[in-house]
Amino acid sequence: MLTIHNLSKKFAVNDFYSLRNVNLEINKGEIVGLIGKNGAGKSTLMKLIAKSLKPTEGEIYYNEVELSSKDCLLQDVGIMIDPVFYPEMTVEDNLKFYLRLHNKKELYKNIEPTLRLVELWEVRKRKPKNFS
Numbered sequence: 001m002l003t004i005h006n007l008s009k010k011f012a013v014n015d016f017y018s019l020r021n022v023n024l025e026i027n028k029g030e031i032v033g034l035i036g037k038n039g040a041g042k043s044t045l046m047k048l049i050a051k052s053l054k055p056t057e058g059e060i061y062y063n064e065v066e067l068s069s070k071d072c073l074l075q076d077v078g079i080m081i082d083p084v085f086y087p088e089m090t091v092e093d094n095l096k097f098y099l100r101l102h103n104k105k106e107l108y109k110n111i112e113p114t115l116r117l118v119e120l121w122e123v124r125k126r127k128p129k130n131f132s
Contacts, residue, residue, distance in 0.1 A: 001026055001027055001030075001062065001063060002024070002025070002049070002061070002062055003024070003025050003026075003061040004024040004059075004061075005023060005058055005060075006023060007021070007022040007024075007048060007057070007059070007060065008020050008022070009044050009048060009055055010056045019041040019044045019045055019048070022045060022058070034046070046079060049074075049079060062074060062077075087128060088129070090124065090125050090126060090127060091126060091128050091131075092111060096108065096111070
């Protein structure tokens with residue numbers, strides 16, 4: 001589903017690579033989390049996948065199509081790089097808001113299983129402003 005070959009990113013202001021020779025394959029149905037120290041390149045990798053940055057080297061393929069070759073390839077993919085939520089709304093209301101915004105109300109049924117998966121169902125009525 002998502003394949004990354006020798007992906008690297010070097011910002012013009014640095015004399016070092018923020019990300020160097022990353023190779024990764026994510027198959028349909030897999031859930032992947034990135035864990036690493038501050039400055040390890042997690043956000044850079046996600047921004048490259050989201051096409052908000054261009055790689056210095058390497059390629060990213062989604063369903064065997066090179067990501068930069070076509071628009072809207074990731075329209076059914078959810079990527080969260082930085083927390084984006086309304087701090088005064090509950091966790092559940094935030095999710096419903098974004099689903100409504102993207103005309104995906106039919107996905108409301110996925111809220112409970114998803115929140116249970118990440119162990120947040122019990123706090124769904126809390127406001128996320130104090131979450132880590």
